[in-house]
Amino acid sequence: MPTPLPAAFVPGLELSRILYEEAVRPLLAEAYPTVRYTAARIGSGSEVLGFDTARSADHEWGPRLNLFLSDEDVAEHGERIHRLLAERLPKEVRGWPTHFRRRDEYALDPVSGHMELVDGPVDHRVSVDGLQPWLAAQLGVDVLATAELTVHDWLSIPQQRLVEVTWGAVFHDGLGTLDAVRRRLAWYPDQVWRHLLACQWQRLSQEEAFVGRCAEVGDELGSAVVAARLVRDLMRLCLLLSRTYAPYSKWLGSAFARLPVAADLTPSLRGALAATEYADRERHLCDAYEKVATLQNASGLTDPVEPTCRRYHSRPFLVLHAERFAQALSRTVTDPELRSRPLIGGVDQWADSTDFLGLVGRQAAGSRPFDRPVQAGFAP
Numbered sequence: 001m002p003t004p005l006p007a008a009f010v011p012g013l014e015l016s017r018i019l020y021e022e023a024v025r026p027l028l029a030e031a032y033p034t035v036r037y038t039a040a041r042i043g044s045g046s047e048v049l050g051f052d053t054a055r056s057a058d059h060e061w062g063p064r065l066n067l068f069l070s071d072e073d074v075a076e077h078g079e080r081i082h083r084l085l086a087e088r089l090p091k092e093v094r095g096w097p098t099h100f101r102r103r104d105e106y107a108l109d110p111v112s113g114h115m116e117l118v119d120g121p122v123d124h125r126v127s128v129d130g131l132q133p134w135l136a137a138q139l140g141v142d143v144l145a146t147a148e149l150t151v152h153d154w155l156s157i158p159q160q161r162l163v164e165v166t167w168g169a170v171f172h173d174g175l176g177t178l179d180a181v182r183r184r185l186a187w188y189p190d191q192v193w194r195h196l197l198a199c200q201w202q203r204l205s206q207e208e209a210f211v212g213r214c215a216e217v218g219d220e221l222g223s224a225v226v227a228a229r230l231v232r233d234l235m236r237l238c239l240l241l242s243r244t245y246a247p248y249s250k251w252l253g254s255a256f257a258r259l260p261v262a263a264d265l266t267p268s269l270r271g272a273l274a275a276t277e278y279a280d281r282e283r284h285l286c287d288a289y290e291k292v293a294t295l296q297n298a299s300g301l302t303d304p305v306e307p308t309c310r311r312y313h314s315r316p317f318l319v320l321h322a323e324r325f326a327q328a329l330s331r332t333v334t335d336p337e338l339r340s341r342p343l344i345g346g347v348d349q350w351a352d353s354t355d356f357l358g359l360v361g362r363q364a365a366g367s368r369p370f371d372r373p374v375q376a377g378f379a380p
Contacts, residue, residue, distance in 0.1 A: 006095035009054040012047025012061055013169050019063040019093050020171045024126060027088055028081070035077060038068040038131060038175040042168035043138065049167055049247055051254050060125075062100065062115045063093040068131040068175060078128045086121040098122045131175055138165060140359075143181055151337045154192045155346045158357040159245040166245070187243050191335040194301060198329035199345030200237045201296075204230060204289075205323035211285065212317030215278035224273075227281050231269045234288055238265065241295055248354065265291050282318055289320035302328040 020039045028037065043066060046052040052061060069078065089098050099122035100113030113123070136142040139161055141153045166182050173179045188196065207226055214223035235256045239246045242259050246252060256262055268291065271284035286309040293307035305328050309318045326343055333339055344350050348357060 008095075009057075010094050010096065011050070012045065012052045012056065012064070013041055013050065015063045015093055015096055016041035016047070016065050017169065017171055019065055019089075019098070019126075023089050023093070024065060024067070024085065025172070027084060031084055032077060032081065035069065035073050035081075036174040037073075037172070038066075038170065038178045039172045040066045040068070040168060040170040040178060042066055042170075043164050046251070047168075048164060049251055049255075051251050057096075057115065059114055060100070062096050062125065063098050064125040065127070066134075067126055067128045068134065068178065069128065070175065071130040071132065074128065074130045082126075082128050083121075085124055085126050089122055089124055089126070091117055091122065098124050100125055131177060135165070135181065139185075143185070144177065151192060151335065154188055157346075158348045159346070160248045160348070160357065163245045163247050187245075191333055191338055193240070193243075194329050194333050195335075195338045195341070196345050196349070197237070197240055197296075197301070198326045198333070199343045199349050200233065200240055201322045201326035201329065202343040203233050203345075203349065204237070205321065205326060208285070208289070208319040208322060209312040209315070209317050211281060212278060212312070212315070212319075215281075220276070220278070223278055223281060224275075227272050227275070227285060230285060231272055231288070234265075234269065234292055237292060238262075238295070241292075241299060246348070248357075249352075261291070261295055286318050286320070289322070293320060293325065296325055302332055 024039065028035065041064060042048055045061065045064065046056050047061065047064075067081070069081075092098060097115040097117050099116055099118040101116045101118075102113050102123070113125070132142065132144045135144060139157050141149065141157070143149065146153070162185055166185050170178055170182070187193070207230060210226045211223050211230070214220070214226060232252070235252060236246050238259055238261055239255060242261070244255065244259065247255050257266070265288060268284045268288040272281055272288065275281035275284060289309055290307050293305065296302075297304045297307060302325075305324050307320075309320050311317065312319045312321075330339075330343065351357060
C-alpha cells in the first residue's frame, strides 16, 4: 500500500530548504567539515519553477536537493556522501518521506519514484555531482570554461533549460560559482534579445492573415487552430519583452499569468480562443496585437511603430502587419553574426518537439536551419 501523504501541501522549494538546513548541512559539517560544496534545488521539476501543487507529489517530487562538489571531491567523496545520506537522513521532512520507491511499472519512465516510508537506508533524491559537468549536460555548453557565450551558444539553448538553471534556489554556494553562473545566464545579451524579439514578431507576421483566409474558404477549424498558434506566440513574445524565459508548454500559461501585462491582455487572448466565428476571432486578435505592439513601443528598443491594425493588402482581413516590428528591431541589431542570419531565431522558436529540445545545446542545434541565408515564404 502507498504511504499516506500529509494533508498539508508544502512547496517543494521549501521542503528542499528544510532538508538542507535541518539534515544535510549538519551531516556534512560532522562527517566532511573540510569539503566545500554548493547546495541548491535547480534542474527539472515543477517546484524549481514555483508551479508545483499537491498533484506534483505523485512522482519525483518531495524533499530533493542538488549537492555540487568539485570534480576532485566528487571522485574522492561522492559515493561515500551518497551512502552517508542514505543511512542517516531522516525518514521524512515535515511529514513527506525522503525515500523514493522506484516505479518499474512505468515502462516509459522506469526510474520515476514515489515517496514512501521505509525501514533502513533511504533511496533519497539528494544528487551529488560536479558542478561543471552538470551545467555542461544541462545547457550543452561548458559555461564554466567559457569566458563568454557565443551567439551560437545562446541560440542553441532551449529557454526551458535556462529556466532550470536560473530559477529555483541556491541555499549555500560554498564553491563560489553557481550564483555567478545564474547571474550570467539570467537573461540574453542585448543584441541576442533584440534578434529574438525580431524573430518572434516575424513568426506572427507569417500567419496573422491565415485566420481570415481559412475562414473565408469555410475552414473554421483551421482558422481557430491558426488563432491558437498566434495566441501562443503572443504569450511568448510578452515573456521576451518582459525579460522572462519561457518554460515549456505545461507552464507557459502560468509563467505568462505572472506578467504585469497579463491582466489586460488575457481577456483578448481568451476571446480569440473561445470565438466560434471569424469576426469575433479577428476582433480579439486585433485587440491583442495592438496591446502587445504598444508594449513593444514602450520598451524604447526601436523608434515607435504605428500599433494599429489595418487591411492585409487588398484582402478584407485585419492584421497588424507584424513584420513592421520585426524590421524595426532588426535595424537595431549591429552584431555582424546576428545581422547575417535570417529571422528564424533560437532553437525553441523554430522547433517544439520535446524530445528534440531535450537534446539541448549544440547537439540539438546540429540540425539547426539558421546558419546560412535562406529564401523562405509561403504563397499568400
